Amino acid sequence: MSEIRCVWNAARSLGEGPVWHEEEGALYWVDIDQPAVLRLHAATGKTEVFAMPERIGCIAIRKSGGWIAGMQSGFAHIDLAALRVTPLVDPESSLPGNRFNDGKCDARGRFWAGTMDIEMQVSTGTLYRLDPDSSVHAMDGGYGVTNGPAWSPDGSVLYHNDSKARCVYAFDCDADAGTIHNKRCFAELSEAEGCPDGLTVDRDGYIWLAHWGGSRVTRFAPDGQIDRVVPMPVSQVTSCAFGGPELRTLYITSARIGLDAATLAIEPLAGGLFAIDVDATGLPPNHFAG
Numbered sequence: 001m002s003e004i005r006c007v008w009n010a011a012r013s014l015g016e017g018p019v020w021h022e023e024e025g026a027l028y029w030v031d032i033d034q035p036a037v038l039r040l041h042a043a044t045g046k047t048e049v050f051a052m053p054e055r056i057g058c059i060a061i062r063k064s065g066g067w068i069a070g071m072q073s074g075f076a077h078i079d080l081a082a083l084r085v086t087p088l089v090d091p092e093s094s095l096p097g098n099r100f101n102d103g104k105c106d107a108r109g110r111f112w113a114g115t116m117d118i119e120m121q122v123s124t125g126t127l128y129r130l131d132p133d134s135s136v137h138a139m140d141g142g143y144g145v146t147n148g149p150a151w152s153p154d155g156s157v158l159y160h161n162d163s164k165a166r167c168v169y170a171f172d173c174d175a176d177a178g179t180i181h182n183k184r185c186f187a188e189l190s191e192a193e194g195c196p197d198g199l200t201v202d203r204d205g206y207i208w209l210a211h212w213g214g215s216r217v218t219r220f221a222p223d224g225q226i227d228r229v230v231p232m233p234v235s236q237v238t239s240c241a242f243g244g245p246e247l248r249t250l251y252i253t254s255a256r257i258g259l260d261a262a263t264l265a266i267e268p269l270a271g272g273l274f275a276i277d278v279d280a281t282g283l284p285p286n287h288f289a290g
Helices: 261-266
Strands: 005-008 015-021 026-031 036-041 047-051 056-061 067-071 074-079 084-089 098-105 111-117 125-130 136-143 146-151 157-162 167-174 179-188 195-201 207-212 216-220 226-231 237-243 249-254 273-277
Touching: 005 036, 015 056, 015 098, 015 195, 026 056, 026 237, 026 249, 036 056, 056 111, 067 084, 067 098, 067 111, 098 146, 111 136, 111 146, 125 146, 136 179, 146 207, 157 195, 167 195, 179 207, 207 249, 216 237
Parallel strands: 015 237, 056 098, 146 195, 195 237
Antiparallel strands: 005 273, 015 026, 015 249, 026 036, 036 047, 056 067, 067 074, 074 084, 098 111, 111 125, 125 136, 146 157, 157 167, 167 179, 195 207, 207 216, 207 237, 216 226, 237 249, 249 273
């Protein structure tokens, strides 16, 4: 692997949700706390920030153009060129203290995204599946902080986290039906290792996991064994995604929210976007079919 490098010292409050846009050669990510969608043009280093009207937890490319997003007030369509956000459906209108957090699309074009209590006091988080016809299905519940939905290359296993419980769960998944069962703990982190945050899966089925408060990204084998650890120069590592022309660059997001002045002095790159070239190949992000 190459050395880790900061490709955008963005100093964002709560960077999350990286998505590679192959046609544009760009890496998109979000800032949840100071709501924005951010874009890095990989070849030129040009950066852009698109302010959002409310907290935004995750985005995915729509096949029909624009983006699907999980926001504080539910699912929405986003047109960045017009800076237009169009609400779609809010499955938690009765839970104003919740917001959407992490999410991705499966191979059939369905958008899976989880919610969480904004204050992280109660486990009111639910993992939802948004279908292309705009119907919403609650798939699993009781989460403190939902994070990191991603699938094995054949779609037979779904990985999803409860960061508050320090556990990465695995589910058996019926890729055609979009159903999950047989929930089990795939990996449990110690306090010293931090909390499991966003994750991605490479072409060989290995899981790359960001550690919030753990200053690292870990690659797990499909059997749960640790394959390697990538040390990070920041403690609050939030998510990761493969990008670049051959999907061999791992982009890693981070946060600076809650860090005091002393910590920021030794973590000046906190809230930045990082990249590392690895000897693994990622999977292209799935697009929302709605």
